[in-house]
Amino acid sequence: MNTSKAHSVTGVILAGGRGQRMGGLDKGLLMFEQQPLIQHIINTLSTQVDSLVINANRNIERYQQFGYPVILDSLSGFCGPLAGMYSAMEATKSDYILTAPCDSPTISPHLRQRMMEVLLINQADIAVAHDGNRTQPVFCLIKCSLKDDLERFLKRGDRKIDLWFKQHKLIEVDFSDQPDSFINFNHPEDITEQLKPIVSPLPIIGFSAFSGTGKTTLLTQLIPLLKAKGIEVAVIKHAHHKFEVDVPGKDSYQIRKAGAQQTLITSSCLMALMQTNSTDLRLADILPRLDTTTIDVILVEGFKHERFSKIELHRPSLGKPLLYPEDDSIIAIACDQKPQSEYTIDQLDLNDINAVAKYIEHFIAHWTY
Numbered sequence: 437m438n439t440s441k442a443h444s445v446t447g448v449i450l451a452g453g454r455g456q457r458m459g460g461l462d463k464g465l466l467m468f469e470q471q472p473l474i475q476h477i478i479n480t481l482s483t484q485v486d487s488l489v490i491n492a493n494r495n496i497e498r499y500q501q502f503g504y505p506v507i508l509d510s511l512s513g514f515c516g517p518l519a520g521m522y523s524a525m526e527a528t529k530s531d532y533i534l535t536a537p538c539d540s541p542t543i544s545p546h547l548r549q550r551m552m553e554v555l556l557i558n559q560a561d562i563a564v565a566h567d568g569n570r571t572q573p574v575f576c577l578i579k580c581s582l583k584d585d586l587e588r589f590l591k592r593g594d595r596k597i598d599l600w601f602k603q604h605k606l607i608e609v610d611f612s613d614q615p616d617s618f619i620n621f622n623h624p625e626d627i628t629e630q631l632k633p634i635v636s637p638l639p640i641i642g643f644s645a646f647s648g649t650g651k652t653t654l655l656t657q658l659i660p661l662l663k664a665k666g667i668e669v670a671v672i673k674h675a676h677h678k679f680e681v682d683v684p685g686k687d688s689y690q691i692r693k694a695g696a697q698q699t700l701i702t703s704s705c706l707m708a709l710m711q712t713n714s715t716d717l718r719l720a721d722i723l724p725r726l727d728t729t730t731i732d733v734i735l736v737e738g739f740k741h742e743r744f745s746k747i748e749l750h751r752p753s754l755g756k757p758l759l760y761p762e763d764d765s766i767i768a769i770a771c772d773q774k775p776q777s778e779y780t781i782d783q784l785d786l787n788d789i790n791a792v793a794k795y796i797e798h799f800i801a802h803w804t805y
Contacts, residue, residue, distance in 0.1 A: 445485045445548060449478070450535055452493045481543065484534070518590060533578050534547065537574045544614050552577060573598060645740075650786075652673075661790065661793040672734060748763075767782065
């Protein structure tokens, strides 16, 4: 159901904050992968909307150089994202605004379509993204007819975005299949860490692809072949949704639900550590938990926005774009069609699992730490 083009939408990049956690730096202008952060958002959002504006309160001339109107907050005093949303509503004649922050460089290319379709189906006033764990309130689609109501809310001195949302018909939109599209940078070290390649004492290689391409199926076929070659495998998988390892009624489940931050359960044949997290962990945070004395290679499913060697799985029939060459960590493409001359990296037959296993074996043999 493609209903998004029936209504006009202005994209709003929210860059009007003080950047306090960034030490006062203007986040949208910080460099990431040879471009200012805001340029990454412009590249993706501008193709989805009918018009685009930037909400900023500092460095106005710098932001104007990106070629889009720059909207200052109508209210003084850095009143938060709601003030930017209201100011954008004042400046546009569109039916809706679609907002995204200036510090999330990997936003979904399907943000408008999915948000609009869910909003219209549910006859809602506001759609807000949900990453599978929590709502992402600054990724939202809002009817511009709510402008006067938002003005009254702000003039009362209210600033909390979730409080205003609850006063209207709100619908959450599931993006649990794309949690990495909400990665954001709040501190200078966040950008530094994101740019660092993953350091591992063992060969580590990932399988990167859009949901539905068959990453897990390939792994379940690949692991027995590697084990038959004497290669012991560890797998790290990034889940796109909440999950439970144990089940209600089990002792470990009751202990964890009682408030234990970590629960380790062990037997003669299996050990499991369950830990509650307040945020998504990076791959570098997880690697030290593996016992690397017993394995030869680490295979990773997901974490496609982190920097480590990856094989991209690609099925053109799914209509999804390639992640290569934007991701220079991709060292090979496994595709279910014949090799393409324009690709300058290794190409594998996705349906030839033995060839993929041989490629992994070669990768391990030539690994340098």
